[in-house]
Amino acid sequence: MVPSPKRDEIAFQLAPGGGLNAQLYVMKGDGSGVRQITKGGKTNNFLGTWSKDGALLSFGSSEQNPTGVDFFLYEAGTGTAALAVKNQGTGGITDFGAGNQQLLLTRLASRGSNDLYLYTRATKVEKLLTPHEGPGTFFGEIAPSGQVYLGSNKDRDLLAFGRHTPAGIEILASRKDAELADLRLNHAGTAAALLWNQKGKNQLTLFDLKAKKKVLR
Numbered sequence: 001m002v003p004s005p006k007r008d009e010i011a012f013q014l015a016p017g018g019g020l021n022a023q024l025y026v027m028k029g030d031g032s033g034v035r036q037i038t039k040g041g042k043t044n045n046f047l048g049t050w051s052k053d054g055a056l057l058s059f060g061s062s063e064q065n066p067t068g069v070d071f072f073l074y075e076a077g078t079g080t081a082a083l084a085v086k087n088q089g090t091g092g093i094t095d096f097g098a099g100n101q102q103l104l105l106t107r108l109a110s111r112g113s114n115d116l117y118l119y120t121r122a123t124k125v126e127k128l129l130t131p132h133e134g135p136g137t138f139f140g141e142i143a144p145s146g147q148v149y150l151g152s153n154k155d156r157d158l159l160a161f162g163r164h165t166p167a168g169i170e171i172l173a174s175r176k177d178a179e180l181a182d183l184r185l186n187h188a189g190t191a192a193a194l195l196w197n198q199k200g201k202n203q204l205t206l207f208d209l210k211a212k213k214k215v216l217r
Contacts, residue, residue, distance in 0.1 A: 002047060003029070007052030013039075013047040020044060024059055026074075037074050037081050040061055044101065051096040052187070058084075058093035058103075071105065075096055085119060085126075097142040104142050113137055118148060118164075129164045130154065139182075140164075143189035149209070151180040161194055161207065173207055191215075 001012040008029045015022040024045050027034040038045045038061060046069065048058030055076055060069040064083060084093070084103070091107035091114070104122040105117040105126065112135040119126040125159050130138045132154045140150030148164040152171070160174035161183060173180075178198035185192050192207045206216045 004050050004054040011057050048092050056100055056134050060092045095141045098144050141185045143185055145189055
């Protein structure tokens with residue numbers, strides 16, 4: 001289940017037959033008003049994330065692509081869903097930029113390797129953010145400024161925290177004893193909560209994005 005950050009609405013995924021062909025639904029916070037937002041049948045659907053203003057919900061679906069997963073957007077205001085980005089393999093929309101005009105996409109390049117793309121809805125142009133060779137793991141978020149912060153293990157053994165720049169990925173924080181498991185930006189885009197995995201144990205740190213330094217362990 002994924003609750004909306006702004007509306008009294010919760011999105012969830014359910015396989016009616018208990019197996020494949022999962023469908024997506026939304027309901028009110030008290031469990032009432034359940035509505036299916038995918039078309040049903042033998043399609044496979046994968047729940048994504050809400051935009052920060054709660055206006056849009058991303059999801060993946062095989063509705064128009066029997067060999068892969070395209071990326072769709074559900075509009076909470078109208079209760080309708082539509083194709084946003086065609087895709088050849090698997091992946092999804094993982095974050096929304098300011099005004100929901102830019103989308104952060106992840107695409108599986110091969111087993112053990114994915115890439116991040118910044119997609120502009122108005123122009124339908126996407127930019128590869130993580131060019132690499134061989135295995136690679138990347139995830140991230142878009143700050144209000146449009147800056148993309150990400151987890152990356154490009155040219156390194158352990159996942160570290162960095163940001164995308166015209167010159168490539170700038171590493172901002174790394175550890176020799178742990179790797180980055182997740183990250184979350186605050187609403188102002190001034191700090192990042194970093195979750196590190198150290199031999200199976202999670203540790204949380206707070207990173208000041210302006211000062212480029214850790215402020216809490």
